[in-house]
Amino acid sequence: MKQFQYIRSVNQKAALTAITQEPTAKFIAGGTNLLDLMKRHVMTPERLVDINKLPLREIKEENKRLNIGALALNSTVAEQSTVMKRFPLLSQALNAGASAQLRNMATVGGNLMQRTRCPYFYDTTTPCNKREPGSGCSALKGFNRMHAIFGASEHCIAVNPSDMNVALVALDASVHVSGPKGDRIIQMQDFHRLPGDQPEKDTILDKNELITAVTIPPSTLTHNHYLKVRDRSSYAFALVSVAAGLELDGKNIRQARLAMGGVAHKPWRLKEAEQSLAGKPASIESFQQAAEIAMRGAKGYGDNDFKLKLAPNSIVEALKIASRI
Numbered sequence: 001m002k003q004f005q006y007i008r009s010v011n012q013k014a015a016l017t018a019i020t021q022e023p024t025a026k027f028i029a030g031g032t033n034l035l036d037l038m039k040r041h042v043m044t045p046e047r048l049v050d051i052n053k054l055p056l057r058e059i060k061e062e063n064k065r066l067n068i069g070a071l072a073l074n075s076t077v078a079e080q081s082t083v084m085k086r087f088p089l090l091s092q093a094l095n096a097g098a099s100a101q102l103r104n105m106a107t108v109g110g111n112l113m114q115r116t117r118c119p120y121f122y123d124t125t126t127p128c129n130k131r132e133p134g135s136g137c138s139a140l141k142g143f144n145r146m147h148a149i150f151g152a153s154e155h156c157i158a159v160n161p162s163d164m165n166v167a168l169v170a171l172d173a174s175v176h177v178s179g180p181k182g183d184r185i186i187q188m189q190d191f192h193r194l195p196g197d198q199p200e201k202d203t204i205l206d207k208n209e210l211i212t213a214v215t216i217p218p219s220t221l222t223h224n225h226y227l228k229v230r231d232r233s234s235y236a237f238a239l240v241s242v243a244a245g246l247e248l249d250g251k252n253i254r255q256a257r258l259a260m261g262g263v264a265h266k267p268w269r270l271k272e273a274e275q276s277l278a279g280k281p282a283s284i285e286s287f288q289q290a291a292e293i294a295m296r297g298a299k300g301y302g303d304n305d306f307k308l309k310l311a312p313n314s315i316v317e318a319l320k321i322a323s324r325i
Protein backbone atom coordinates (compact mmCIF):
# COMPACT_ATOMS: atom_id res chain seq x y z
CA MET A 1 0.00 0.00 0.00
CA LYS A 2 1.21 3.50 -0.81
CA GLN A 3 2.12 5.58 2.23
CA PHE A 4 -0.46 8.14 3.32
CA GLN A 5 -1.03 10.72 6.03
CA TYR A 6 -3.68 9.86 8.64
CA ILE A 7 -5.72 12.55 10.39
CA ARG A 8 -8.40 11.81 12.96
CA SER A 9 -10.90 14.67 13.06
CA VAL A 10 -12.93 15.33 16.19
CA ASN A 11 -15.44 17.75 14.71
CA GLN A 12 -17.03 18.52 11.35
CA LYS A 13 -15.16 21.78 10.81
CA ALA A 14 -11.79 20.10 11.31
CA ALA A 15 -12.78 17.25 8.96
CA LEU A 16 -13.80 19.69 6.22
CA THR A 17 -10.58 21.68 6.64
CA ALA A 18 -8.46 18.52 6.50
CA ILE A 19 -10.18 17.21 3.37
CA THR A 20 -10.00 20.57 1.57
CA GLN A 21 -6.26 21.05 2.19
CA GLU A 22 -5.16 17.95 0.23
CA PRO A 23 -6.54 17.39 -3.34
CA THR A 24 -6.36 13.58 -3.12
CA ALA A 25 -7.64 13.30 0.47
CA LYS A 26 -10.47 10.88 1.29
CA PHE A 27 -12.74 10.46 4.28
CA ILE A 28 -12.52 7.07 5.93
CA ALA A 29 -15.41 5.59 7.93
CA GLY A 30 -15.59 1.77 8.35
CA GLY A 31 -12.81 1.31 5.78
CA THR A 32 -14.37 -1.88 4.39
CA ASN A 33 -14.26 -0.64 0.79
CA LEU A 34 -11.66 2.12 0.79
CA LEU A 35 -8.87 0.05 2.36
CA ASP A 36 -9.37 -2.78 -0.18
CA LEU A 37 -9.10 -0.23 -2.99
CA MET A 38 -5.96 1.28 -1.48
CA LYS A 39 -4.30 -2.12 -1.01
CA ARG A 40 -4.88 -2.81 -4.71
CA HIS A 41 -3.65 0.67 -5.76
CA VAL A 42 -7.03 1.46 -7.33
CA MET A 43 -7.31 4.52 -5.08
CA THR A 44 -4.16 6.17 -3.76
CA PRO A 45 -5.08 9.10 -1.50
CA GLU A 46 -2.16 10.99 0.07
CA ARG A 47 -4.31 11.69 3.14
CA LEU A 48 -7.06 9.86 5.02
CA VAL A 49 -9.42 11.89 7.17
CA ASP A 50 -10.91 9.59 9.80
CA ILE A 51 -14.43 10.78 10.64
CA ASN A 52 -15.33 8.10 13.21
CA LYS A 53 -15.14 10.55 16.14
CA LEU A 54 -17.80 12.86 14.66
CA PRO A 55 -21.21 12.71 16.38
CA LEU A 56 -23.04 11.24 13.38
CA ARG A 57 -24.22 7.86 14.68
CA GLU A 58 -27.67 8.70 15.99
CA ILE A 59 -30.91 7.32 14.54
CA LYS A 60 -33.88 9.49 15.54
CA GLU A 61 -37.31 10.70 14.43
CA GLU A 62 -37.65 14.40 13.60
CA ASN A 63 -41.01 15.79 12.41
CA LYS A 64 -42.07 12.23 11.55
CA ARG A 65 -39.02 11.79 9.28
CA LEU A 66 -36.45 9.19 10.20
CA ASN A 67 -33.00 10.73 10.48
CA ILE A 68 -30.06 8.32 10.25
CA GLY A 69 -26.57 9.66 11.01
CA ALA A 70 -23.97 8.97 8.31
CA LEU A 71 -21.82 6.99 10.75
CA ALA A 72 -24.63 4.70 11.93
CA LEU A 73 -23.48 1.15 11.30
CA ASN A 74 -25.30 -0.95 8.71
CA SER A 75 -26.01 -3.59 11.40
CA THR A 76 -27.37 -1.00 13.88
CA VAL A 77 -29.71 0.51 11.29
CA ALA A 78 -30.94 -2.91 10.15
CA GLU A 79 -31.84 -3.91 13.72
CA GLN A 80 -33.24 -0.54 14.91
CA SER A 81 -36.85 -0.97 16.03
CA THR A 82 -38.42 1.90 14.03
CA VAL A 83 -36.55 0.80 10.89
CA MET A 84 -37.69 -2.79 11.33
CA LYS A 85 -41.30 -1.79 11.97
CA ARG A 86 -41.88 1.16 9.63
CA PHE A 87 -39.17 0.76 6.98
CA PRO A 88 -38.73 -3.02 6.63
CA LEU A 89 -37.41 -2.58 3.07
CA LEU A 90 -34.34 -0.84 4.47
CA SER A 91 -33.82 -3.41 7.19
CA GLN A 92 -34.15 -6.32 4.75
CA ALA A 93 -31.85 -4.70 2.17
CA LEU A 94 -29.14 -4.02 4.75
CA ASN A 95 -29.34 -7.55 6.14
CA ALA A 96 -29.02 -8.94 2.59
CA GLY A 97 -25.65 -7.17 2.16
CA ALA A 98 -22.14 -8.49 2.84
CA SER A 99 -21.63 -10.48 6.07
CA ALA A 100 -22.42 -9.82 9.74
CA GLN A 101 -18.79 -8.81 10.37
CA LEU A 102 -18.79 -6.32 7.50
CA ARG A 103 -22.18 -4.87 8.47
CA ASN A 104 -20.73 -4.26 11.95
CA MET A 105 -18.03 -2.03 10.41
CA ALA A 106 -19.76 -0.52 7.37
CA THR A 107 -21.48 2.85 7.77
CA VAL A 108 -24.43 4.44 5.97
CA GLY A 109 -22.21 7.15 4.39
CA GLY A 110 -19.65 4.56 3.26
CA ASN A 111 -22.35 2.33 1.81
CA LEU A 112 -23.71 5.24 -0.23
CA MET A 113 -20.22 5.90 -1.58
CA GLN A 114 -18.98 2.33 -2.17
CA ARG A 115 -17.44 1.78 -5.59
CA THR A 116 -18.47 -0.69 -8.26
CA ARG A 117 -17.42 -4.36 -8.10
CA CYS A 118 -16.55 -4.57 -11.82
CA PRO A 119 -13.49 -6.88 -11.78
CA TYR A 120 -11.61 -4.69 -14.29
CA PHE A 121 -11.97 -1.69 -11.99
CA TYR A 122 -10.04 -3.65 -9.34
CA ASP A 123 -7.43 -5.01 -11.79
CA THR A 124 -4.93 -2.22 -12.44
CA THR A 125 -3.35 -4.14 -15.34
CA THR A 126 -6.49 -3.68 -17.48
CA PRO A 127 -8.03 -0.59 -19.13
CA CYS A 128 -10.92 0.92 -17.18
CA ASN A 129 -12.45 4.35 -17.80
CA LYS A 130 -13.76 4.56 -14.25
CA ARG A 131 -10.31 4.01 -12.73
CA GLU A 132 -8.30 5.76 -15.45
CA PRO A 133 -10.47 8.05 -17.62
CA GLY A 134 -9.83 7.61 -21.35
CA SER A 135 -8.15 4.19 -21.05
CA GLY A 136 -11.16 2.21 -22.37
CA CYS A 137 -13.73 -0.19 -20.94
CA SER A 138 -12.54 -3.81 -20.66
CA ALA A 139 -16.00 -5.05 -19.69
CA LEU A 140 -17.77 -3.96 -22.88
CA LYS A 141 -16.33 -6.88 -24.83
CA GLY A 142 -14.97 -8.77 -21.84
CA PHE A 143 -16.51 -10.72 -18.97
CA ASN A 144 -19.66 -8.74 -18.17
CA ARG A 145 -21.94 -11.12 -16.32
CA MET A 146 -22.53 -8.75 -13.35
CA HIS A 147 -22.98 -5.64 -15.50
CA ALA A 148 -25.71 -3.14 -16.37
CA ILE A 149 -28.76 -3.62 -18.57
CA PHE A 150 -30.09 -0.07 -18.10
CA GLY A 151 -28.55 3.39 -18.54
CA ALA A 152 -25.05 2.21 -19.52
CA SER A 153 -22.81 4.05 -21.99
CA GLU A 154 -20.04 3.04 -24.39
CA HIS A 155 -17.65 4.32 -21.70
CA CYS A 156 -18.83 2.15 -18.80
CA ILE A 157 -21.37 -0.61 -18.15
CA ALA A 158 -20.70 -1.07 -14.43
CA VAL A 159 -23.41 -1.30 -11.76
CA ASN A 160 -23.80 0.23 -8.33
CA PRO A 161 -23.32 -2.74 -5.98
CA SER A 162 -25.24 -1.53 -2.93
CA ASP A 163 -28.37 -3.14 -1.51
CA MET A 164 -29.09 -0.29 0.91
CA ASN A 165 -29.18 2.26 -1.93
CA VAL A 166 -31.98 0.37 -3.70
CA ALA A 167 -34.22 0.48 -0.62
CA LEU A 168 -33.40 4.17 0.03
CA VAL A 169 -34.39 5.11 -3.53
CA ALA A 170 -37.69 3.23 -3.21
CA LEU A 171 -38.34 5.00 0.11
CA ASP A 172 -37.74 8.49 -1.38
CA ALA A 173 -34.87 9.18 1.01
CA SER A 174 -32.69 12.30 0.99
CA VAL A 175 -28.96 12.64 1.57
CA HIS A 176 -27.78 15.52 3.77
CA VAL A 177 -24.31 16.84 3.05
CA SER A 178 -22.05 19.53 4.41
CA GLY A 179 -19.15 21.16 2.58
CA PRO A 180 -16.91 24.22 2.55
CA LYS A 181 -19.65 26.08 0.63
CA GLY A 182 -22.38 25.12 3.11
CA ASP A 183 -25.03 22.44 3.56
CA ARG A 184 -27.36 20.92 0.97
CA ILE A 185 -29.93 18.15 0.67
CA ILE A 186 -29.83 15.80 -2.32
CA GLN A 187 -32.72 13.52 -3.27
CA MET A 188 -31.52 9.91 -3.19
CA GLN A 189 -32.79 9.48 -6.75
CA ASP A 190 -30.33 12.19 -7.92
CA PHE A 191 -27.39 11.27 -5.68
CA HIS A 192 -25.88 8.55 -7.93
CA ARG A 193 -25.35 9.25 -11.62
CA LEU A 194 -25.29 7.37 -14.90
CA PRO A 195 -21.84 6.89 -16.45
CA GLY A 196 -22.24 8.97 -19.65
CA ASP A 197 -18.78 10.09 -20.73
CA GLN A 198 -17.60 10.60 -17.13
CA PRO A 199 -17.80 7.14 -15.53
CA GLU A 200 -15.14 8.12 -12.98
CA LYS A 201 -17.91 10.05 -11.17
CA ASP A 202 -20.26 7.73 -9.29
CA THR A 203 -22.25 10.47 -7.54
CA ILE A 204 -22.91 14.21 -7.69
CA LEU A 205 -21.17 14.72 -4.32
CA ASP A 206 -18.27 17.20 -4.49
CA LYS A 207 -14.89 15.87 -3.41
CA ASN A 208 -14.83 18.00 -0.23
CA GLU A 209 -18.42 17.34 0.86
CA LEU A 210 -19.22 15.19 3.88
CA ILE A 211 -22.40 13.12 4.09
CA THR A 212 -23.90 13.86 7.49
CA ALA A 213 -27.23 12.01 7.42
CA VAL A 214 -29.92 10.26 5.43
CA THR A 215 -33.57 11.08 6.06
CA ILE A 216 -36.63 9.07 5.10
CA PRO A 217 -40.15 10.57 4.92
CA PRO A 218 -43.05 8.80 6.65
CA SER A 219 -44.01 5.64 4.76
CA THR A 220 -47.56 4.42 4.11
CA LEU A 221 -46.34 1.21 2.45
CA THR A 222 -48.09 -1.68 4.15
CA HIS A 223 -46.58 -4.58 2.18
CA ASN A 224 -42.85 -4.74 1.51
CA HIS A 225 -40.23 -7.12 0.26
CA TYR A 226 -36.56 -6.83 -0.73
CA LEU A 227 -35.62 -9.66 -3.07
CA LYS A 228 -31.96 -10.29 -3.80
CA VAL A 229 -30.91 -12.82 -6.43
CA ARG A 230 -27.25 -13.80 -6.13
CA ASP A 231 -24.83 -16.64 -6.80
CA ARG A 232 -24.66 -17.67 -3.10
CA SER A 233 -27.29 -17.20 -0.42
CA SER A 234 -24.97 -14.96 1.61
CA TYR A 235 -21.84 -12.82 1.17
CA ALA A 236 -22.41 -12.13 -2.53
CA PHE A 237 -23.39 -9.04 -4.49
CA ALA A 238 -26.76 -8.91 -6.27
CA LEU A 239 -27.12 -10.15 -9.81
CA VAL A 240 -30.51 -8.47 -9.65
CA SER A 241 -32.38 -7.13 -6.64
CA VAL A 242 -35.84 -5.60 -6.27
CA ALA A 243 -37.22 -3.36 -3.52
CA ALA A 244 -41.00 -3.64 -3.72
CA GLY A 245 -43.35 -1.64 -1.50
CA LEU A 246 -47.13 -1.55 -1.79
CA GLU A 247 -49.91 0.33 -0.04
CA LEU A 248 -52.93 -1.94 -0.34
CA ASP A 249 -56.59 -1.06 0.05
CA GLY A 250 -58.13 -4.50 0.45
CA LYS A 251 -56.91 -6.29 -2.66
CA ASN A 252 -56.33 -3.09 -4.65
CA ILE A 253 -53.06 -1.24 -4.96
CA ARG A 254 -53.29 2.35 -3.78
CA GLN A 255 -49.60 3.09 -4.24
CA ALA A 256 -46.52 1.15 -5.40
CA ARG A 257 -42.79 1.74 -5.04
CA LEU A 258 -40.27 -0.24 -7.04
CA ALA A 259 -36.51 -0.02 -7.47
CA MET A 260 -33.90 -2.42 -8.79
CA GLY A 261 -30.26 -3.08 -7.96
CA GLY A 262 -27.56 -4.83 -9.97
CA VAL A 263 -28.93 -3.45 -13.24
CA ALA A 264 -27.53 0.09 -13.60
CA HIS A 265 -24.79 2.52 -12.56
CA LYS A 266 -27.29 3.86 -10.01
CA PRO A 267 -30.14 2.32 -8.04
CA TRP A 268 -32.84 2.05 -10.71
CA ARG A 269 -36.27 3.45 -9.80
CA LEU A 270 -39.18 2.03 -11.82
CA LYS A 271 -41.56 5.02 -11.86
CA GLU A 272 -43.61 4.00 -14.91
CA ALA A 273 -44.09 0.49 -13.58
CA GLU A 274 -45.19 1.99 -10.24
CA GLN A 275 -47.77 4.18 -12.01
CA SER A 276 -49.09 1.20 -13.95
CA LEU A 277 -49.81 -0.59 -10.66
CA ALA A 278 -51.73 2.25 -8.97
CA GLY A 279 -55.45 1.45 -8.85
CA LYS A 280 -55.02 -2.10 -10.13
CA PRO A 281 -55.77 -5.29 -8.21
CA ALA A 282 -52.77 -6.98 -6.61
CA SER A 283 -52.59 -9.87 -9.07
CA ILE A 284 -50.02 -11.76 -11.10
CA GLU A 285 -51.40 -10.11 -14.27
CA SER A 286 -50.84 -6.59 -12.87
CA PHE A 287 -47.35 -7.54 -11.70
CA GLN A 288 -46.43 -9.04 -15.07
CA GLN A 289 -47.64 -5.92 -16.85
CA ALA A 290 -45.57 -3.73 -14.53
CA ALA A 291 -42.49 -5.92 -15.13
CA GLU A 292 -42.96 -5.62 -18.89
CA ILE A 293 -43.11 -1.83 -18.61
CA ALA A 294 -40.06 -1.81 -16.32
CA MET A 295 -37.97 -3.69 -18.87
CA ARG A 296 -38.46 -1.20 -21.71
CA GLY A 297 -35.07 -0.07 -22.99
CA ALA A 298 -33.10 -2.87 -21.31
CA LYS A 299 -30.02 -4.09 -23.19
CA GLY A 300 -27.66 -6.99 -22.53
CA TYR A 301 -23.94 -7.14 -23.34
CA GLY A 302 -23.49 -10.88 -23.82
CA ASP A 303 -22.63 -12.58 -20.53
CA ASN A 304 -25.34 -10.62 -18.74
CA ASP A 305 -28.15 -11.33 -21.25
CA PHE A 306 -29.70 -13.65 -18.66
CA LYS A 307 -30.63 -10.55 -16.63
CA LEU A 308 -33.15 -9.60 -19.33
CA LYS A 309 -35.24 -12.52 -18.14
CA LEU A 310 -34.13 -12.62 -14.51
CA ALA A 311 -35.03 -8.95 -13.88
CA PRO A 312 -38.74 -9.09 -14.88
CA ASN A 313 -39.16 -12.44 -13.12
CA SER A 314 -37.63 -10.90 -9.99
CA ILE A 315 -40.00 -7.92 -10.13
CA VAL A 316 -43.02 -10.24 -10.30
CA GLU A 317 -41.66 -12.43 -7.51
CA ALA A 318 -40.87 -9.48 -5.22
CA LEU A 319 -44.37 -8.05 -5.73
CA LYS A 320 -45.93 -11.44 -5.18
CA ILE A 321 -44.10 -11.95 -1.88
CA ALA A 322 -44.74 -8.34 -0.77
CA SER A 323 -48.50 -8.56 -1.46
CA ARG A 324 -48.78 -12.08 -0.03
CA ILE A 325 -51.18 -13.12 -2.82
Ligand SMILES: Cc1cc2nc3c(=O)[nH]c(=O)nc-3n(C[C@H](O)[C@H](O)[C@H](O)COP(=O)(O)OP(=O)(O)OC[C@H]3O[C@@H](n4cnc5c(N)ncnc54)[C@H](O)[C@@H]3O)c2cc1C
Pocket residue numbers: 026027028029030031032033034035036051070071074096097098099102105106107108109110111112113114161162163164209210211212235236237238
Ligand atom coordinates in the same frame (compact mmCIF):
# COMPACT_ATOMS: atom_id res chain seq x y z
C1 LIG B 1 -16.47 -8.97 0.89
C2 LIG B 1 -17.48 -7.85 0.81
C3 LIG B 1 -18.79 -8.14 0.48
C4 LIG B 1 -19.74 -7.12 0.40
N1 LIG B 1 -21.03 -7.41 0.05
C5 LIG B 1 -21.95 -6.41 -0.06
C6 LIG B 1 -23.28 -6.65 -0.46
O1 LIG B 1 -23.67 -7.79 -0.70
N2 LIG B 1 -24.14 -5.60 -0.53
C7 LIG B 1 -23.75 -4.32 -0.26
O2 LIG B 1 -24.57 -3.41 -0.35
N3 LIG B 1 -22.48 -4.05 0.09
C8 LIG B 1 -21.59 -5.05 0.20
N4 LIG B 1 -20.30 -4.78 0.56
C9 LIG B 1 -19.88 -3.37 0.62
C10 LIG B 1 -20.03 -2.75 1.97
O3 LIG B 1 -21.40 -2.52 2.21
C11 LIG B 1 -19.26 -1.43 1.88
O4 LIG B 1 -17.89 -1.77 1.84
C12 LIG B 1 -19.55 -0.54 3.07
O5 LIG B 1 -20.91 -0.18 3.12
C13 LIG B 1 -18.71 0.71 3.00
O6 LIG B 1 -18.87 1.43 4.22
P1 LIG B 1 -17.61 1.89 5.04
O7 LIG B 1 -18.11 2.72 6.16
O8 LIG B 1 -16.72 0.76 5.39
O9 LIG B 1 -16.92 2.83 3.94
P2 LIG B 1 -15.37 3.20 3.71
O10 LIG B 1 -14.66 2.04 3.11
O11 LIG B 1 -14.80 3.82 4.94
O12 LIG B 1 -15.54 4.35 2.64
C14 LIG B 1 -16.06 4.06 1.36
C15 LIG B 1 -16.10 5.38 0.58
O13 LIG B 1 -17.05 6.25 1.17
C16 LIG B 1 -16.47 7.50 1.48
N5 LIG B 1 -17.15 7.96 2.70
C17 LIG B 1 -17.37 7.23 3.82
N6 LIG B 1 -18.12 7.95 4.69
C18 LIG B 1 -18.38 9.15 4.09
C19 LIG B 1 -19.11 10.30 4.47
N7 LIG B 1 -19.76 10.40 5.64
N8 LIG B 1 -19.16 11.36 3.60
C20 LIG B 1 -18.53 11.29 2.39
N9 LIG B 1 -17.82 10.21 1.99
C21 LIG B 1 -17.76 9.15 2.82
C22 LIG B 1 -14.98 7.22 1.67
O14 LIG B 1 -14.19 8.36 1.40
C23 LIG B 1 -14.77 6.13 0.62
O15 LIG B 1 -14.56 6.73 -0.66
C24 LIG B 1 -19.35 -5.79 0.68
C25 LIG B 1 -18.02 -5.50 1.03
C26 LIG B 1 -17.09 -6.51 1.11
C27 LIG B 1 -15.67 -6.16 1.48
Ligand code: SF4
Pocket residue numbers: 116118119120121127128129130131136137138139140155156157158199
Ligand atom coordinates in the same frame (compact mmCIF):
# COMPACT_ATOMS: atom_id res chain seq x y z
S1 SF4 C 1 -17.57 -1.29 -16.86
FE1 SF4 C 1 -16.84 0.64 -16.00
S2 SF4 C 1 -15.73 -0.06 -14.20
FE2 SF4 C 1 -15.88 -1.84 -15.57
S3 SF4 C 1 -14.10 -1.80 -16.95
FE3 SF4 C 1 -15.71 -0.67 -17.96
S4 SF4 C 1 -15.27 1.45 -17.34
FE4 SF4 C 1 -14.24 0.15 -15.88
